[in-house]
Amino acid sequence: ADLDENMDIIAGNYKTALKTDSADSFKQSLQNMRAAAQDAKQGTPPKLEDKAPDSPEMKGFRHGLDTLIGQIDASLALASQGKLAEAKKQAEAFKTTRDSYHQKYR
Numbered sequence: 001a002d003l004d005e006n007m008d009i010i011a012g013n014y015k016t017a018l019k020t021d022s023a024d025s026f027k028q029s030l031q032n033m034r035a036a037a038q039d040a041k042q043g044t045p046p047k048l049e050d051k052a053p054d055s056p057e058m059k060g061f062r063h064g065l066d067t068l069i070g071q072i073d074a075s076l077a078l079a080s081q082g083k084l085a086e087a088k089k090q091a092e093a094f095k096t097t098r099d100s101y102h103q104k105y106r
């Protein structure tokens, strides 16, 4: 999928994850976010279209998505241990990553 489509998938599933009281639905939403974040690494932000794939900017962009994926995995691990409230609290913190990378590359 294109980057903007992957972002919409990330955003829709994030909304569901933060709203749900079901551990299964929370985990499914985070898994969908994870797959979209992984796929987004193959894209190029419109802002970086003039940059080489191995430029510092493109590496920084992909690093941001890896950071999000790492946070998703930590939250998924908590949910799998039955700690849904803690998992959600960690998921709230994805916003910091979103905001700092949107500021740089969106």
Ligand code: HEM
Residues within 6 Å of the ligand: 003, 004, 005, 007, 008, 010, 011, 014, 045, 046, 060, 061, 062, 063, 064, 065, 068, 094, 095, 097, 098, 101, 102, 105, 106
């Ligand atoms: C929970 C985390 C995130 C959410 C909910 C989110 C959400 C969104 C949304 C809704 C859009 C607009 C998509 C559209 O135009 O249809 C967007 C665009 C964008 N996001 Fe994210 N985002 C997240 C994390 C990130 C991260 C970690 C990065 C970079 C490392 C990133 C980079 C971008 C870029 C470059 C665009 C512009 C894409 C374009 O115009 O084609 N986002 N994001």
